[in-house]
Amino acid sequence: MEKKLRVIVENCPQNHNCPSVKICPVGALTQEGFQAPVVDDEKCIRCGKCSSFCPKKALVLEEL
Numbered sequence: 001m002e003k004k005l006r007v008i009v010e011n012c013p014q015n016h017n018c019p020s021v022k023i024c025p026v027g028a029l030t031q032e033g034f035q036a037p038v039v040d041d042e043k044c045i046r047c048g049k050c051s052s053f054c055p056k057k058a059l060v061l062e063e064l
């Protein structure tokens with residue numbers, strides 16, 4: 001089953017350093033200032049670590 005990480009910007013309060021950026025094992029998440037993080041689909045291995053870590057459910061691993 002193919003998956004894709006989706007960033008739900010509305011769920012992110014955008015007022016803090018995203019803790020999930022450090023959780024990602026392949027450095028696929030980046031953040032500019034306090035904006036919602038951005039995923040690099042080329043790097044992301046769809047492991048789901050960030051989505052289970054984000055308390056606001058702003059990172060969702062979707063099945064396509």
Ligand code: SF4
Nearest residue numbers: 024044045047048050
């Ligand atoms: S799903 Fe895994 S590889 Fe992809 S951005 Fe999240 S932590 Fe990184």
